[in-house]
Amino acid sequence: MTSNPFALQRIAHGLAAIIPILLALSTGASELTEAEQKGLDIALEARAKKDGFENFTASQVMVLRNKQGRESRRALRVKVMEVDADGDRSLFVFDEPRDVQGTAFLIHGHTDKPDDQWLYLPALKRVKRISSANRSGSFMGSEFAYEDMSPPEVERFTYRYLHDEPCGELTCTVVERFPVDGKSGYSRQVVWQDTEELRLWKVEYFDRKNAHLKTLTVDGYERYLDRYWQASNMNMVNHLTGKSTVLTWTDYQFQTDLAAMEFTQTGLRRAR
Amino acid sequence: MVRGIAGVGGQQTVTFGRVIALLLALTLCDPAAASGIAHVEFSGSLGVEARRFPESPAHPGQGSQPSSLVAMPSLYVESQTGWSFTLSPFYRFDGEDPRRTHADVHEAYALFLGEAGDAQWELRVGVDRVFWGVVESNNLVDIVNQIDLVEHPDEKSKLGQFMGHFTYAATWGVVELLGMPFHRQRTFPGRSGRLRFPWLVDADLATYESGAEERHVDVAARYSHTVGALDFGISAFDGTSREPFLIPAFRADGDIALAPHYRQIRQLGLDGQLTLGAWLLKLEAIQRSGMFNRLGREEPYSSFVLGGEYSFYSVFGSALDITVLTEWSYDDRGIRSTTKFENDLFLGARLAFNDVQGTELLVSTLQGADHDSRVFSAELNRRLADRWSLRLEAIALRELDPTDILYETRRDSFVEVGVVYSF
Numbered sequence: 001m002t003s004n005p006f007a008l009q010r011i012a013h014g015l016a017a018i019i020p021i022l023l024a025l026s027t028g029a030s031e032l033t034e035a036e037q038k039g040l041d042i043a044l045e046a047r048a049k050k051d052g053f054e055n056f057t058a059s060q061v062m063v064l065r066n067k068q069g070r071e072s073r074r075a076l077r078v079k080v081m082e083v084d085a086d087g088d089r090s091l092f093v094f095d096e097p098r099d100v101q102g103t104a105f106l107i108h109g110h111t112d113k114p115d116d117q118w119l120y121l122p123a124l125k126r127v128k129r130i131s132s133a134n135r136s137g138s139f140m141g142s143e144f145a146y147e148d149m150s151p152p153e154v155e156r157f158t159y160r161y162l163h164d165e166p167c168g169e170l171t172c173t174v175v176e177r178f179p180v181d182g183k184s185g186y187s188r189q190v191v192w193q194d195t196e197e198l199r200l201w202k203v204e205y206f207d208r209k210n211a212h213l214k215t216l217t218v219d220g221y222e223r224y225l226d227r228y229w230q231a232s233n234m235n236m237v238n239h240l241t242g243k244s245t246v247l248t249w250t251d252y253q254f255q256t257d258l259a260a261m262e263f264t265q266t267g268l269r270r271a272r
Numbered sequence: 273m274v275r276g277i278a279g280v281g282g283q284q285t286v287t288f289g290r291v292i293a294l295l296l297a298l299t300l301c302d303p304a305a306a307s308g309i310a311h312v313e314f315s316g317s318l319g320v321e322a323r324r325f326p327e328s329p330a331h332p333g334q335g336s337q338p339s340s341l342v343a344m345p346s347l348y349v350e351s352q353t354g355w356s357f358t359l360s361p362f363y364r365f366d367g368e369d370p371r372r373t374h375a376d377v378h379e380a381y382a383l384f385l386g387e388a389g390d391a392q393w394e395l396r397v398g399v400d401r402v403f404w405g406v407v408e409s410n411n412l413v414d415i416v417n418q419i420d421l422v423e424h425p426d427e428k429s430k431l432g433q434f435m436g437h438f439t440y441a442a443t444w445g446v447v448e449l450l451g452m453p454f455h456r457q458r459t460f461p462g463r464s465g466r467l468r469f470p471w472l473v474d475a476d477l478a479t480y481e482s483g484a485e486e487r488h489v490d491v492a493a494r495y496s497h498t499v500g501a502l503d504f505g506i507s508a509f510d511g512t513s514r515e516p517f518l519i520p521a522f523r524a525d526g527d528i529a530l531a532p533h534y535r536q537i538r539q540l541g542l543d544g545q546l547t548l549g550a551w552l553l554k555l556e557a558i559q560r561s562g563m564f565n566r567l568g569r570e571e572p573y574s575s576f577v578l579g580g581e582y583s584f585y586s587v588f589g590s591a592l593d594i595t596v597l598t599e600w601s602y603d604d605r606g607i608r609s610t611t612k613f614e615n616d617l618f619l620g621a622r623l624a625f626n627d628v629q630g631t632e633l634l635v636s637t638l639q640g641a642d643h644d645s646r647v648f649s650a651e652l653n654r655r656l657a658d659r660w661s662l663r664l665e666a667i668a669l670r671e672l673d674p675t676d677i678l679y680e681t682r683r684d685s686f687v688e689v690g691v692v693y694s695f
Contacts (some may be wrong), residue, residue: 098694099661126403133550134585141628261392266441
């Protein structure tokens with residue numbers, strides 16, 4: 001029997017996620033209700049399915065559309081690296097609009113504290129450490145907020161399972177999640193994931209006043225390395241403004257020869 | 273000591289030409305490059321600008337309505353073996369001041385990369401620009417590149433510098449070593465240009481403390497690291513000063529001009545930033561020896577900039593972010609200081625509208641703590657279309673004291689409008 005090289009890592013990740021929760025439980029934190037436990041279990045299982053990808057690169061095109069239908073384009077390339085027992089590291093390099101071409105953005109995600117973020121400005125050849133407190137701000141004028149762009153770490157939310165319901169040909173499990181960070185722009189999100197692969201199909205975002213602010217719909221899933229499901233299209237609609245942003249992913253490549261040092265300030269200066 | 277008519281500027285252009293030719297030849301000789309170039313990218317911008325100085329000039333010959341064309345193309349070639357070559361020339365045509373009409377090479381370097389266990393090394397050879405520092409108003413530690421002062425009085429535009437730049441990035445931090453064999457002279461406005469002294473600075477009259485003149489090999493090193501919320505750097509420089517000491521002198525034609533004199537200096541620098549939620553706390557400090565003070569005497573000195581910024585996000589439930597900035601610059605030479613930041617307070621606000629056009633407005637003042645002099649500045653950037661953007665700027669100089677280093681520019685408040693096409 002050949003051992004799966006990812007299995008150990010997956011177990012390690014699972015343990016790393018469960019330990020703080022066990023600790024919280026054993027130290028007398030309020031016990032989770034059945035619905036909360038089930039919601040958390042689904043989130044942990046969804047993460048376990050994503051574990052072990054090591055790294056991937058991809059291209060993104062965003063089409064921003066205002067109420068009158070006027071469009072504006074953003075093009076960027078993304079590199080993501082998995083980190084053991086911490087948040088992922090991501091590197092974004094902008095190609096369009098052309099006036100910000102070459103601008104690059106590095107995120108060291110964390111599960112237990114705010115992310116570290118650096119911005120590279122090519123005109124000045126300057127790397128700036130920037131605040132990650134701006135969770136709710138718009139990413140490049142789009143309907144995606146910064147917090148929608150970073151991977152939703154399990155520890156960033158508390159959960160409540162609602163129910164299962166049919167979604168297309170599949171059955172979806174519907175979970176409510178509540179941001180832990182007080183700086184989040186949302187009071188809650190309702191998430192639809194299919195029961196087979198826990199792929200995300202829809203998210204409804206509710207603002208701090210609990211008004212239904214935005215809806216994200218996701219499709220065009222493809223499987224990579226026989227186990228990682230990635231979406232091609234993400235459509236975010238803002239119900240308050242009538243604006244929308246369609247985010248299209250292409251050129252996914254998994255387990256590339258990306259070095260960890262690409263995700264440093266030195267790498268950021270060189271990013272293309 | 274006085275240089276010949278050929279001029280340093282001309283010589284530098286020839287040197288740059290040779291260096292670029294050499295690097296291109298190197299690219300073509302690489303067997304991997306000959307067999308296949310992995311990636312080529314051509315990008316850049318073209319811009320038109322118009323400045324208006326509403327007040328009549330203080331010095332004879334100065335104009336009031338310069339217009340400019342600016343070209344900044346950039347070529348990037350990556351070989352299949354992973355090394356790359358970047359070429360970014362710069363050209364400005366100015367309708368009024370022939371000295372502001374100038375070309376430069378901002379970048380012309382080959383980049384080599386390698387790994388050593390968990391660490392990574394990088395070598396850049398050629399003309400490049402290197403930025404060190406964290407503050408917004410007065411980057412004291414940023415010493416590698418010469419200031420291209422004819423570009424903008426804010427001293428943030430830089431000329432390309434020929435260098436060998438080795439970087440070793442490990443888990444315990446980043447070490448950089450630089451060798452810089454050719455010194456670049458600071459640019460200054462010509463007779464028809466504003467923002468200058470009554471006399472012109474004549475680069476042909478430049479003198480150097482070092483017998484090697486502009487061929488003195490300057491060296492610099494920096495260690496930088498990130499520890500949690502803290503990013504910091506410690507740097508050292510030994511070589512030809514970027515800032516000249518200006519001495520009145522007679523030109524061959526009998527006119528009075530200012531002759532730049534470049535000293536040999538040593539500088540130790542420290543920069544650090546603490547990022548705590550919406551707060552950024554910043555420090556830059558230097559200790560420098562070998563420079564002449566304003567009285568023409570050698571005086572070692574220390575200088576620092578201490579400040580911070582705080583951001584208010586999504587103000588009043590809108591998309592607007594407002595960042596408030598404060599920085600205090602201090603130079604222990606006091607009135608003997610040769611810079612405009614002897615003891616000054618910088619206050620500013622950056623408004624990011626987070627709209628599709630990426631609209632940003634920066635307003636600031638620089639106020640002398642020991643006198644009433646004030647510099648107001650406002651800059652607006654906004655995209656007009658995917659490839660077109662607009663820049664508006666206004667600088668007002670107020671209550672400049674005759675002892676202030678900016679006094680001779682007291683009538684040079686201006687507004688500028690620029691349109692840029694990016695490709």
